[in-house]
Amino acid sequence: MNELYQHKARKRFGQNFLHDAGVIHRILRAINGKAGERLLEIGPGQGALTEGLLSSGATLDVVELDQDLIPLLKLKFGLNPQFTLHQGDALKFNFAELANGDKLRVVGNLPYNISTPLIFHLLEHADVISDMHFMLQKEVVERLAAEPGGGDWGRLSIMVQYHCRVEHLFNVGPGAFNPPPKVDSAIVRLVPHTERPYTAKNPKLLERVVREAFNQRRKTLRNTLKSLMSSDAIEAVGVEPGLRPEQLDIAAFVRLANALADQPQSN
Template structure:
C-alpha cells in the first residue's frame, strides 16, 4: 500500500473518520484516560482518538477490521510500548481475553450498521468492563437513554439500561467527519451496573417479554403480551393491562418477565 496516499473511507465498513480537533479533545476529556488504566478502542480508523488515549500513558488495545488501515496504525503507533493492534472483526472479538484483574474501558466511533449488535456483544462480556464511551448516530443514543413515556423509549433502551447506567453526553454534527454522514451523531457513556437494580430471574425471558411488547408498540399490554400473559397476570404485577408498552418502566418489565419465568416452571406455561 502506498503510505503517501490518503486512505479512503469504505462504505461497506460504514467508515466516517473524525477530524474535528475540538470534538476529539472533548471526547478525550469525557473519557479522561489515566496512566495505569487498560483501554480498548474499537475501529480506531486513522487514529484520531487513539493518539490522545496513548498520550495518557494508559495501555491501549485497538481492534480494527480494515486491513488497509493496519499499516497506517502501525506506522503511527506501533513503536509505542503501550499500543497493541488486533486485526479482526469486533463483532467476533473476545474482549474478555484482554482483561486481567483490571477491568477494560472501551471506546469507539462505531459504524452505524453494526452499533446495536456490537453493544449487545459487549454487554454479554460486561463483567470485565468498567465503562464504555461510544460515538453513535444521535437517534440511537436518544433511544439508549430514553425513559418511559417518550417517543424514543423502546426495546433497545430497556435492554441496555437493564445492564448499564446510560448517559447522553453531547452531540456531534456531520461536519466533524470525513466524509460527512447524513445524520447527527452523539457521544454516550455506558457504565455496567455493579449490582443489577432490577435483576431478572431469566434475562432471556425479559428479552422475550420486551420484544413481544414492542412488536406492536401502539397496542396495549393486554394485546401485545396475550401469547405470554393474560390480563389478570399483568394486573397481579401492579400494571394496568390497558397501558401501552412505552408507558412501562424497566422494573415493570422485569416483574412481568419474572412472573412468566415462574409460570413456566410451575404450570408448564410458555418456556
C-alpha cells in the same frame, strides 16, 4: 508511505473518520484515561483518538476490521509498547478473554450500521467493563437515554438501562467527519451498574418479554404478550394489560419477566 495516509472511507464498513481537533479533545477529556488503566478502542480508523488515548499512559488494545487500515495503524503506533492491534470483527470478539481479570474501558466511533448489535454484544461482557464512551448517531443516543412514555423509549433503552447508567454527553455535527455523514452524531457514556436497581431472574426472559412487547408497539400488552402470559398474569404483578409498552418502566418489565420465570411451563 503517503498512500497509507490517503485511505478512503469505505461505505460497506460505515466509515466516517473524525478529524475535528476540538471534538477529539473534548472526547478525550470526557474519557480521561489514566496510566494503569486498560483501554479498548473499537474501530480506530486512522487513529484520530488513538494517539490521545495512548498519551494518557494507559494500555491500549484496538480492534479494527478494515485490513487496509492495519499498515497505517502499525506505522503510527506499532512501536509503542502500550499499543496492541487486533485485526478482526468486534461483533465476534471475546472481550472477557481480552480483559484477563482486568476491567476494560471501551471507546469507539462506532459505524452506524453495527452500533446496536455491538452494544448488545458488549452488554454480554458488562461484568468486565468499567465504562464505555461511544460516538453514535444522535437518534441512537436519544433512544439509549430515553425515559418511559416517549417515542424513543423501546427495546434499546430498556435493555441498555437495565445493565448501565446512560449519559448523553454532547452532540457532534457532520462537519467533524470526513466524509461528513448525513446525520448528527453524539457522544454517550455507558457505565455498567455495580448493583442493578432491578434484577431479572432470567435476563434472557427479560429480553424476550421486551422484544415481544415492542414488536407491535402501538398494541396493548394484552395483545403483544398474549403468547407469553395471560391478562390475569400481567395484572397480578401490578401492570395494567391495557397499557402500551412505551408506558412501562424497567421495573414493570422486570416484574413481568420474573412472573414468567416462575411459570414452570416457560422454563
